[in-house]
Amino acid sequence: xxxxxxxxxxxxxxxxxxxxxxxxxxxxxxxxxxxxxxxxxxxxxxxxxxxxxxxxxxxxxxxxxxxxxxxxxxxxxxxxxxxxxxxxxxxxxxxxxxxxxxxxxxxxxxxxxxxxxxxxxxxxxxxxxxxxxxxxxxxxxxxxxxxxxxxxxxxxxxxxxxxxxxxxxxxxxxxxxxxxxxxxxxxxxxxxxxxxxxxxxxxxxxxxxxxxxxxxxxxxxxxxxxxxxxxxxxxxxxxxxxxxxxxxxxxxxxxxxxxxxxxxxxxxxxxxxxxxxxxxxxxxxxxxxxxxxxxxxxxxxxxxxxxxxxxxxxxxxxxxxxxxxxxxxxxxxxxxxxxxxxxxxxxxxxxxxxxxxxxxxxxxxxxxxxxxxxxxxxxxxxxxxxxxxxxxxxxxxxxxx
Amino acid sequence: xxxxxxxxxxxxxxxxxxxxxxxxxxxxxxxxxxxxxxxxxxxxxxxxxxxxxxxxxxxxxxxxxxxxxxxxxxxxxxxxxxxxxxxxxxxxxxxxxxxxxxxxxxxxxxxxxxxxxxxxxxxxxxxxxxxxxxxxxxxxx
Ligand SMILES: [Zn+2]
Numbered sequence: 001x002x003x004x005x006x007x008x009x010x011x012x013x014x015x016x017x018x019x020x021x022x023x024x025x026x027x028x029x030x031x032x033x034x035x036x037x038x039x040x041x042x043x044x045x046x047x048x049x050x051x052x053x054x055x056x057x058x059x060x061x062x063x064x065x066x067x068x069x070x071x072x073x074x075x076x077x078x079x080x081x082x083x084x085x086x087x088x089x090x091x092x093x094x095x096x097x098x099x100x101x102x103x104x105x106x107x108x109x110x111x112x113x114x115x116x117x118x119x120x121x122x123x124x125x126x127x128x129x130x131x132x133x134x135x136x137x138x139x140x141x142x143x144x145x146x147x148x149x150x151x152x153x154x155x156x157x158x159x160x161x162x163x164x165x166x167x168x169x170x171x172x173x174x175x176x177x178x179x180x181x182x183x184x185x186x187x188x189x190x191x192x193x194x195x196x197x198x199x200x201x202x203x204x205x206x207x208x209x210x211x212x213x214x215x216x217x218x219x220x221x222x223x224x225x226x227x228x229x230x231x232x233x234x235x236x237x238x239x240x241x242x243x244x245x246x247x248x249x250x251x252x253x254x255x256x257x258x259x260x261x262x263x264x265x266x267x268x269x270x271x272x273x274x275x276x277x278x279x280x281x282x283x284x285x286x287x288x289x290x291x292x293x294x295x296x297x298x299x300x301x302x303x304x305x306x307x308x309x310x311x312x313x314x315x316x317x318x319x320x321x322x323x324x325x326x327x328x329x330x331x332x333x334x335x336x337x338x339x340x341x342x343x344x345x346x347x348x349x350x351x352x353x354x355x356x357x358x359x360x361x362x363x364x365x366x367x368x369x370x371x372x373x374x375x376x377x378x379x380x381x382x383x384x385x386x387x388x389x390x391x392x393x394x395x396x397x398x399x400x401x
Numbered sequence: 402x403x404x405x406x407x408x409x410x411x412x413x414x415x416x417x418x419x420x421x422x423x424x425x426x427x428x429x430x431x432x433x434x435x436x437x438x439x440x441x442x443x444x445x446x447x448x449x450x451x452x453x454x455x456x457x458x459x460x461x462x463x464x465x466x467x468x469x470x471x472x473x474x475x476x477x478x479x480x481x482x483x484x485x486x487x488x489x490x491x492x493x494x495x496x497x498x499x500x501x502x503x504x505x506x507x508x509x510x511x512x513x514x515x516x517x518x519x520x521x522x523x524x525x526x527x528x529x530x531x532x533x534x535x536x537x538x539x540x541x542x
Contacts, residue, residue, distance in 0.1 A: 117478060129528040131416045136444035138420030140533050145481035146418060146524065147536075148498035149474045154487050157472035162489065165469045165513040172508065210487075211473035211508060260451040263496030265442065267470060267489045 004233040006247040009038020012356040015224035015347035016193040017113040027109040030225035038229040042069030046101025049076040049091035051084035051351040081386025085354025102235035109225035110349035119152040154210035160303025169321030172212040179217040179302040186341025188372035193222040193347030217302035219343035226355035245401045251285035252395040274311035277393040285395040289313040293377035296357035299342040357382040365398040418535040433457040464519040466492035502537030516541040
């Protein structure tokens with residue numbers, strides 16, 4: 001017996017438009033799917049952790065219980081920007097790890113189809129007839145668009161451009177090629193919101209949102225849910241051989257926030273907290289980037305994917321552009337990245353994302369990924385980042401059985 | 402303090418878009434600098450995010466700098482006029498967020514490493530005839 005934690009069951013719904021389902025329907029579909037996948041029931045769960053960022057005061061966990069099983073267990077409703085799903089999973093993992101329970105369920109769900117641009121704007125004050133300073137900056141009117149941009153596409157565009165300024169090698173075309181890869185990968189994923197291969201030309205000529213990110217270089221708003229059942233090592237050993245064989249070991253589960261650095265309150269620094277999370281995760285897991293058979297990382301925008309190659313240590317410092325151009329991150333490359341299609345084509349139903357990317361990795365480690373299977377995958381990493389900021393990194397390993 | 406500052410400016414018929422923009426003959430940006438660790442902030446502070454210190458002095462931020470990141474924003478929230486160039490400018494080691502102004506918002510004109518300097522402009526006038534003054538960074542050459 002050890003203090004290892006395992007993922008016993010995990011699932012994601014189809015990402016896309018689900019006009020006939022509400023968040024509870026989607027969460028229930030994912031949760032019941034994960035329980036079925038793990039061969040267990042609600043009665044065996046000792047804790048439920050759930051997130052739905054856009055309805056984060058609605059108690060999605062209890063709403064879900066009222067549909068699939070009010071067993072009286074503690075519910076933790078969590079909200080942590082785009083890392084909400086990873087935070088829910090980590091909450092369940094911590095509860096099992098503490099020894100308080102031997103099984104837990106984590107669920108992330110979001111309905112975002114048609115939501116449009118996220119971030120930015122704010123209450124316009126321009127109709128005021130007298131300028132009056134308010135807020136922490138003493139602003140007399142809305143500053144979005146007047147003192148830089150607050151929208152997500154522009155913030156992450158600047159994140160990629162800052163990397164280019166520091167290390168060189170970036171261009172509009174380079175960033176567009178990252179989206180080309182992810183859209184190509186998505187054609188093999190039946191659960192992705194968009195599965196159309198796009199040419200580099202189509203991507204670069206698509207509607208410009210925030211240079212250098214065109215529409216097809218931005219994550220797709222959509223509906224979806226994902227859920228996972230986690231189990232202690234001791235409990236797993238009492239289950240069937242088939243359950244043990246399909247269980248995926250959580251080699252590391254790490255959550256970080258951004259430490260103070262110059263400029264981090266001017267342009268969010270998404271790098272250091274990711275580097276910190278990766279370093280801690282590799283240490284805990286006893287593996288290095290070279291051991292990873294696949295990586296699902298948070299490509300909320302094409303410009304973001306590039307910097308995370310470096311942040312996760314997949315390439316040498318400053319070498320992300322060359323690393324990508326070598327073909328390393330395509331599905332037949334040295335370190336396949338976002339073989340699911342990534343957020344740019346699979347979609348990004350915020351709170352579901354941090355569990356769905358773990359599902360993708362588990363799917364390959366179990367050898368169940370069908371047409372898009374990365375052959376012989378044994379170890380994988382899943383990364384998410386929520387602006388504000390929160391970063392989740394999980395390293396997962398195939399069962400030795 | 403903020404109120405008194407604002408009323409002085411109203412008498413002068415101008416008010417800055419944000420309090421960290423100091424108007425006058427030589428408009429400039431000012432920052433709260435932590436006396437313990439030197440971290441600089443543009444907002445009202447409770448304490449320092451770097452060292453949790455609570456003492457700050459006011460410092461002047463250099464007017465000239467280098468564009469270290471930018472995005473040409475063509476799609477924004479309702480009410481935000483587009484296109485505009487959002488940039489992060491390295492002003493002698495202090496990062497500042499602002500628009501690149503007084504030049505064409507295109508990747509042919511705006512580039513990484515571009516030298517820029519602070520510039521101000523009138524962004525509107527209220528019913529009392531008070532002008533709100535905004536700032537941005539224009540090409541330095
Ligand atoms: Zn300090």
